[in-house]
Amino acid sequence: MVNRNDIVTFLNDYLAITQISDKSMNGLQVEGATEISKVALATDAALATYQKAIAEGAQMLLVHHGFIWGGLRYITGRNYDHLKYLITHGLNLYAAHLPLDMHPEVGNNALMAGIAKLKRIKPFGEYMGTAVGFGGQLPEPMDLGELEALFENALDTKADTIAFGPRQIKTVAIVSGGGASTLGEAIDSGYDCLITGEGSHEKYHQAKEGNINLMYLGHYKTETGGVKAMGDKLKEQFPTIETVFIDEPTGY
Numbered sequence: 079m080v081n082r083n084d085i086v087t088f089l090n091d092y093l094a095i096t097q098i099s100d101k102s103m104n105g106l107q108v109e110g111a112t113e114i115s116k117v118a119l120a121t122d123a124a125l126a127t128y129q130k131a132i133a134e135g136a137q138m139l140l141v142h143h144g145f146i147w148g149g150l151r152y153i154t155g156r157n158y159d160h161l162k163y164l165i166t167h168g169l170n171l172y173a174a175h176l177p178l179d180m181h182p183e184v185g186n187n188a189l190m191a192g193i194a195k196l197k198r199i200k201p202f203g204e205y206m207g208t209a210v211g212f213g214g215q216l217p218e219p220m221d222l223g224e225l226e227a228l229f230e231n232a233l234d235t236k237a238d239t240i241a242f243g244p245r246q247i248k249t250v251a252i253v254s255g256g257g258a259s260t261l262g263e264a265i266d267s268g269y270d271c272l273i274t275g276e277g278s279h280e281k282y283h284q285a286k287e288g289n290i291n292l293m294y295l296g297h298y299k300t301e302t303g304g305v306k307a308m309g310d311k312l313k314e315q316f317p318t319i320e321t322v323f324i325d326e327p328t329g330y
């Protein structure tokens with residue numbers, strides 16, 4: 079058993095949650111049991127992941143997409159259902175959104191940069207005043223199809239690419255999740271390909287006019303790596319606790 083506050087203090091510090099502005103209220107969002115023997119990890123705060131965490135015997139659930147964004151106004155409807163479930167079951171809910179996208183070791187984007195073995199890595203992807211992603215050079219130029227296959231295998235996903243850039247890729251920018259908003263920055267910086275999770279309708283023409291490849295790998299599939307890596311980090315820091323990853327794909 080480890081005291082909850084020791085875990086929260088470690089997470090807050092390791093993920094530097096107070097140093098990053100975010101719409102997500104990062105940190106311990108809902109307080110539960112004081113003593114922790116098992117931490118569950120999931121991408122999304124949802125009744126489905128709470129229920130699986132409790133079924134696994136966890137007292138804490140660490141998620142990338144938390145429950146509280148900006149603030150809570152009415153404890154009715156879905157808010158009530160979530161809070162009631164969490165409080166009734168004593169499940170601590172900890173959220174780390176941008177801090178877990180941009181972290182240099184366990185972040186979703188650092189892990190994807192590692193899959194591509196990017197070199198000359200630079201911060202990329204300005205969001206709310208911070209670069210949350212990374213850009214860099216592939217070790218060797220790679221055919222677009224090869225790059226898709228590399229990520230499809232590593233992330234167990236299917237790539238969907240708006241291919242208006244060069245067929246041979248030398249430079250890549252990466253922002254997990256809904257990172258297509260950084261397409262303009264990728265074009266201006268001269269990247270051959272922007273890799274992200276999902277985008278929106280108007281990105282097609284922007285990619286076409288910007289002569290860039292825009293690769294979608296799925297919001298969910300690009301954002302499971304961070305919470306999994308955080309589980310390994312927690313076990314290293316607190317060897318007596320168990321961790322479990324809860325897979326609850328959304329299809330997006």
Ligand SMILES: [Zn+2]
Pocket residue numbers: 143254255256297301
């Ligand atoms: Zn996301």
